[in-house]
Amino acid sequence: xxxxxxxxxxxxxxxxxxxxxxxxxxxxxxxxxxxxxxxxxxxxxxxxxxxxxxxxxxxxxxxxxxxxxxxxxxxxxxxxxxxxxxxxxxxxxxxxxxxxxxxxxxxxxxxxxxxxxxxxxxxxxxxxxxxxxxxxxxxxxxxxxxxxxxxxxxxxxxxxxxxxxxxxxxxxxxxxxxxxxxxxxxxxxxxxxxxxxxxxxxxxxxxxxxxxxxxxxxxxxxxxxxxxxxxxxxxxxxxxxxxxxxxxxxxxxxxxxxxxxxxxxxxxxxxxxxxxxxxxxxxxxxxxxxxxxxxxxxxxxxxxxxxxxxxxxxxxxxxxxxxxxxxxxxxxxxxxxxxxxxxxxxxxxxxxxxxxxxxxxxxxxxxxxxxxxxxxxxxxxxxxxxxxxxxxxxxxxx
Numbered sequence: 495x496x497x498x499x500x501x502x503x504x505x506x507x508x509x510x511x512x513x514x515x516x517x518x519x520x521x522x523x524x525x526x527x528x529x530x531x532x533x534x535x536x537x538x539x540x541x542x543x544x545x546x547x548x549x550x551x552x553x554x555x556x557x558x559x560x561x562x563x564x565x566x567x568x569x570x571x572x573x574x575x576x577x578x579x580x581x582x583x584x585x586x587x588x589x590x591x592x593x594x595x596x597x598x599x600x601x602x603x604x605x606x607x608x609x610x611x612x613x614x615x616x617x618x619x620x621x622x623x624x625x626x627x628x629x630x631x632x633x634x635x636x637x638x639x640x641x642x643x644x645x646x647x648x649x650x651x652x653x654x655x656x657x658x659x660x661x662x663x664x665x666x667x668x669x670x671x672x673x674x675x676x677x678x679x680x681x682x683x684x685x686x687x688x689x690x691x692x693x694x695x696x697x698x699x700x701x702x703x704x705x706x707x708x709x710x711x712x713x714x715x716x717x718x719x720x721x722x723x724x725x726x727x728x729x730x731x732x733x734x735x736x737x738x739x740x741x742x743x744x745x746x747x748x749x750x751x752x753x754x755x756x757x758x759x760x761x762x763x764x765x766x767x768x769x770x771x772x773x774x775x776x777x778x779x780x781x782x783x784x785x786x787x788x789x790x791x792x793x794x795x796x797x798x799x800x801x802x803x804x805x806x807x808x809x810x811x812x813x814x815x816x817x818x819x820x821x822x823x824x825x826x827x828x829x830x831x832x833x834x835x836x837x838x839x840x841x842x843x844x845x846x847x848x849x850x851x852x853x854x855x856x857x858x859x860x861x862x863x864x865x866x867x868x869x870x871x872x873x874x875x876x877x878x879x880x881x882x883x884x885x886x887x888x889x890x891x892x
Contacts, residue, residue, distance in 0.1 A: 524890040525882045529843055530827050532865065532873040537825055539818040539859045540754075541746065545737030545791075547809045549728035553702050557718040561585050561697065565715040566725070570708065574701045580725060582696040583718065599683040606676035613665065613672040620662035627655040705729035708807055730806050735766060735793045737813045741775050744789035747815050753793050754814040764802050766793045768815070791815070818857050825862045830875040831855065840869070841876040841883055843891070848876060850885040 557563065561583040568580060634651040637643045709726035712718060735755065739747070747768060755764040770792040778788045793813070795802055805811075830840050831853075838855045841848040853868030869875070874891075876883060883889065 524846065524888040525848075525880070526892050527841075527843075527848070527879070527883060527889045528877040529874045529891050530830060530877050532824065532826050532869045532871055532875060534822050534824050534871055536821045537819070537823040537857060537859070537862055537864055538816060539857045540814040540816055541739060541743045542812065542814050543737050543739045543743075545735050545755075545793075545811050545813045547733045547735055547805050547807060547811065549708065549730055549807045550732045550734050551703065552708065552726060552728040552807075554723050555580065555699060555702070555725045555727060557583060557720055557722045557724055558699075559583060559585070559697055560720055561718060563712055563716060563718045563724065564696075566710055566713045568707050568710065568725070570710060572707045574705060574707060574727060576701055576704045578701045579698045580701055580727075582698050584696050586717065596683070599679065602679040603676065603683055606672065606679045610669065610672040610676050613668040617662070617665040617669055620658065620665040624655070624658040624662045627651070627658040631655045699724065701727055703727060703729060728807065731799070731803070733795065733802070733805060733807070734769070735795070735811060735813065737791045737793065738776075738778065738788040739791055739815075741787040741789050743815075744771055744775075744791065746817055747771055747791060752816045754816065755795075755811040756814065758802075758805065758809065758811040760801070760804075762801075763814075764795060764797045764811075766795050766797070766813075768793050823857075824865045824869065824871060826865055826869065826875050827877055828858060828861055828863045829877050830879070831863060832879060841879050841885075841889075842869070843874040843876065843889060846888055846890070848879075848883050848885065848887045848889045 562585075563583050564581055566581050568574070574580065631651045631654070634643060634648050638645070638648045705728050707725060708728050708730075711723040711725065718724070735753075749768050749771065751768045753766040753768060755766060758764060768791060772790040772792070775787045775789045778786050780786050791813075826840065831838050832840070834850070834852060837852055839850055839852045842851045843849075851868055854866040856864035856866045858864065876889065
């Protein structure tokens with residue numbers, strides 16, 4: 495066969511090319527990988543959640559009495575001063591009496607008039623009895639001085655005079671009560687809707703603070719009941735930020751912790767500090783329909799007011815609570831880590847081969863992880879190692 499190949503050099507070349515192609519096809523090829531360098535850099539571990547601004551002191555102004563509120567001329571955003579009259583409430587008019595109710599009211603007036611006359615007659619009776627008792631007491635005292643009657647007779651006369659005087663005072667009070675009842679019955683009959691004098695007294699509603707109108711609940715003129723909300727007033731220059739976080743994250747946040755507020759509309763993040771972690775959680779349904787236990791975190795701005803004065807009540811912000819921070823941290827991308835033998839490991843590129851290296855991991859955020867042991871600065875690690883990457887496997891950087 496060798497002699498045949500010598501006689502036909504073209505055939506020999508074809509055989510060599512085929513053998514070379516087969517050898518190249520079955521020879522193990524290096525795996526294409528993406529790599530990153532182990533470096534030292536600042537590392538932030540944060541909790542990120544969406545929040546919103548709110549006025550610290552919000553005052554809900556409610557109706558103090560039943561009545562008719564006048565039309566509110568104020569608009570949301572209008573400036574108001576403390577003790578400024580915002581609106582007024584007129585007392586409700588009396589109900590309209592139908593024919594039956596009016597007849598009953600007239601009968602009550604007549605009954606009250608008769609009761610008054612009866613009380614006045616009782617007064618005259620009491621006056622006569624008192625005069626008689628006083629005259630007898632005067633005569634018995636003269637007889638007692640002459641010792642013509644006993645002491646018991648005089649004592650009975652004194653008691654009778656006292657009793658008649660009390661009866662007279664009681665009759666006077668009954669006259670006053672009857673007179674007031676007659677006045678009340680006459681008022682019911684006189685002051686009905688559309689009759690009598692129109693009430694002019696109005697109840698003014700004052701602003702409790704200097705600020706701006708945040709909400710108008712009752713704009714048009716109409717009846718209101720006691721406790722109905724009318725307006726909301728507050729000072730938009732005094733803002734705080736409320737952020738609801740998972741209860742598992744809330745236990746990691748402490749008062750005084752630094753917060754960064756991003757994507758609020760400005761060019762640079764705003765700074766703040768945690769003031770209160772509310773002790774009561776609540777249930778919230780996530781976008782995926784999962785029930786979550788959330789906790790409200792209240793923070794204050796520490797950036798100068800002129801940087802965030804464009805914010806108002808209810809504006810959206812994204813808060814980053816800084817849980818941990820160091821400036822010089824040996825770190826790798828989180829995507830280079832994988833689980834191995836109950837711990838963590840990475841593939842390090844050495845001599846164009848992937849070498850599995852166990853590492854000890856410290857703090858982590860969503861993108862970077864702190865390396866406490868196992869790597870040195872400048873080492874190359876494989877990002878997103880696939881199933882083709884194995885220990886001692888030849889690799890090639892993309």
